Amino acid sequence: MKKVLITGGAGFVGASLAISLKQDHPSWTIISLDNLHRRGSELNIPRLRENGIQFVHGDVRIREDIEGVGAFDLLIECSAEPSVLAG
Numbered sequence: 001m002k003k004v005l006i007t008g009g010a011g012f013v014g015a016s017l018a019i020s021l022k023q024d025h026p027s028w029t030i031i032s033l034d035n036l037h038r039r040g041s042e043l044n045i046p047r048l049r050e051n052g053i054q055f056v057h058g059d060v061r062i063r064e065d066i067e068g069v070g071a072f073d074l075l076i077e078c079s080a081e082p083s084v085l086a087g
């Protein structure tokens, strides 16, 4: 069984990828970690849970948040401040 950690996993790309991976590989454990910095990203949490994806509130800049997830086979980094103006 694979365990996949998707950081920024409540964002547009991260959540879409998490759901797609889970649908293609139902036996995999998919964890979406996100600090919910982007307003509206919290609206994806129910959708993630409905699709069997674990949500973890955490920040990629905080080592303990990543280590708290435990060992994983693959990390896909999708966290970002994608807005040019905000950035």
Ligand SMILES: NC(=O)c1ccc[n+]([C@@H]2O[C@H](COP(=O)([O-])OP(=O)(O)OC[C@H]3O[C@@H](n4cnc5c(N)ncnc54)[C@H](O)[C@@H]3O)[C@@H](O)[C@H]2O)c1
Residues within 6 Å of the ligand: 007, 008, 009, 010, 011, 012, 013, 014, 033, 034, 035, 036, 037, 038, 041, 058, 059, 060, 061, 078, 079, 080, 081, 082
């Ligand atoms: N949306 C697109 O069509 C598209 C196309 C090409 C490339 N990209 C790139 O993909 C990346 C993600 O884009 P998106 O559209 O999903 O943006 P998004 O804002 O929807 O998702 C980014 C997520 O990262 C989270 N985040 C921000 N800082 C964090 C931190 N320190 N720790 C944990 N989580 C954090 C935010 O809360 C948000 O949920 C960006 O780099 C973007 O440039 C997006």
